[in-house]
Amino acid sequence: MLGAALGGDGRNLANLATCSRAANFYVKGEKGLGHNMRYFEEQVVAAIGLGQRVRYTVTPQYRGPRTVPVTFEMKASGVTKYGTPGINLYEVVPNSVYSEKYGWRNLGVVFHDNKIEPMGAMS
Structure with a gap:
């Protein structure tokens, strides 16, 4: 998954996953979730702006057959133009x-009528 700030295509379904606003961006007035995906994108954009080569991955983590991720695993590692280590980030962002x-509820562990939802092929 690649955010728009890094050239990701918001129309490509392979690049999308359902996520909460708090997981994806800064939310005014909401209690702190900690670092969100936008925070990491900003760090990666800054490293690239300094000339680093960066490997950046966002991997949604699912629980069982659910179609909404529980968390997003964020990784970034870079190398400066001089070959020395650059950016090095790892965080798990809750959805x-x-x-x-x-209070706080995770979208990836929703139950309705004692059944997990949503799941693939639901009508």
């Missing part, structure tokens, strides 16, 4: 939303 009523 969570916050509400005043329920």
